[in-house]
Amino acid sequence: MTRIKCCGMTRVEDAVLAAELGADAVGLIFTARSRRRVDVDQARAIARALPPMVTTVALFMDEDAAFVDEVIASVQPGLLQFHGAERDDWCAQFGRPYLKAVAMGEGDHALPRLRAFPGAAGLVLDGHGLGEAGGSGKAFDWSLTPRELARPVILAGGLHAGNVADAIRVVRPWGVDVSSGIESAPGIKDPSRLAAFVAAVRAADATHV
Numbered sequence: 001m002t003r004i005k006c007c008g009m010t011r012v013e014d015a016v017l018a019a020e021l022g023a024d025a026v027g028l029i030f031t032a033r034s035r036r037r038v039d040v041d042q043a044r045a046i047a048r049a050l051p052p053m054v055t056t057v058a059l060f061m062d063e064d065a066a067f068v069d070e071v072i073a074s075v076q077p078g079l080l081q082f083h084g085a086e087r088d089d090w091c092a093q094f095g096r097p098y099l100k101a102v103a104m105g106e107g108d109h110a111l112p113r114l115r116a117f118p119g120a121a122g123l124v125l126d127g128h129g130l131g132e133a134g135g136s137g138k139a140f141d142w143s144l145t146p147r148e149l150a151r152p153v154i155l156a157g158g159l160h161a162g163n164v165a166d167a168i169r170v171v172r173p174w175g176v177d178v179s180s181g182i183e184s185a186p187g188i189k190d191p192s193r194l195a196a197f198v199a200a201v202r203a204a205d206a207t208h209v
């Protein structure tokens with residue numbers, strides 16, 4: 001079964017709906033570089049509203065360690081996600097499981113970075129260029145994804161209900177991560193796009209067993 005992470009949540013009702021529809025994780029973005037940024041109070045309200053067994057993912061991009069610690073203490077996320085130039089040992093200092101995003105926008109040139117995070121719980125392969133923010137809605141060439149990677153792959157970048165089945169067929173990822181493909185505006189999730197996305201993933205799982 002392909003795990004589903006819905007990222008860039010800013011409203012309690014969107015996060016709860018995602019969980020009810022079957023999302024396994026919701027992402028809360030703390031970097032100032034995002035149009036989907038939440039503050040700690042908003043994030044805590046969203047995290048507390050989620051039912052059990054849905055993971056809260058706290059996402060950072062080159063923030064100070066002290067700020068990451070503050071978010072961990074207030075929000076108690078189940079997973080951290082680092083989206084910037086953070087190194088593996090820096091990500092590991094918080095003693096929490098983490099995902100590391102790798103920008104796949106440069107094609108082949110990105111491949112060495114996929115081996116640089118042995119401590120990560122998983123790698124988020126995203127479609128934007130190096131140094132750029134996520135949530136871009138850009139897909140990358142999925143066929144570049146190596147078959148054998150030491151860490152589980154979470155496929156991201158430009159996914160939506162209309163292309164996620166193809167993406168799953170080509171990459172066979174552990175999970176998929178979506179933001180703009182389920183939105184009506186940045187940070188505002190669209191219930192029908194969200195439902196269609198989850199249904200498309202589950203249909204792909206049933207087809208590609």
Ligand SMILES: O=C(O)c1ccccc1NCC(=O)[C@H](O)[C@H](O)COP(=O)(O)O
Pocket residue numbers: 006007008027029031033034035036059061083126127133134135136137138156157158159177178179180181
């Ligand atoms: O979504 C953002 O605004 C964002 C900004 C800065 C760093 C990361 C960000 N998002 C990370 C995610 O996990 C997104 O879900 C991922 O990039 C996929 O986004 P999309 O292409 O819009 O589906």
